[in-house]
Amino acid sequence: MSVPTDEKLAALARSVLRSLEDRGATVAVAESLTGGLLGATITAVPGASATFLGGITAYATEAKATVLGVPPDLLDRLGAVSAEVAVAMALGARDTFGATYGLGLTGVAGPDQQNGRPPGTVHVAGAGPAGSTDTLLALVGDRSSVRRQAVGEALRLLLRMVEDDR
Secondary structure (H helix, E strand, O other), X not given: OOOOOHHHHHHHHHHHHHHHHHHOOOEEXXXXXXXXXXXXXXXOOOOHHHOEEEEEEOOOHHHHHHOOOOOHHHHHHHOXXXXXXXXHHHHHXXXXXXXXXXXXXXXXXXXXXXXXXXXXXXXXXXXXXXXXXXXXXXXXXXXXXXXXXXXXXXXXXXXXXXXXXX
């Protein structure tokens, strides 16, 4: 998987926002490893406020529980980097902001492993009217490229969800 350029991320964000607006839908995000990069990518598009309601950067494991409502027993059992936690983060973002869709991203940007998971392990999840979905990614590259690839994958996941919910 190649690292998306700024132009590709911007074009993808524009497509997502257009698709949301066409359907009268909204989105909110919960980010961990991307540290706000997803929200920044979306809000760099003029007019994003019509469909983007907000984002939460829950970098610390405790913040995932206290701010997003990720069940503490889930975090204790699986750690912060799992599909179930990503889905709970997506649901937490959606519910916190009252959005149509929520995205959740958690993973290991690197350079070191976390809880036995290697750098590049990323879970991207989406929650919407038709339910939730998650994707496990094994990304390659340095910290910055892993974060950028995760943002691109999150935008693609959201676009698929919105277009499938017609």
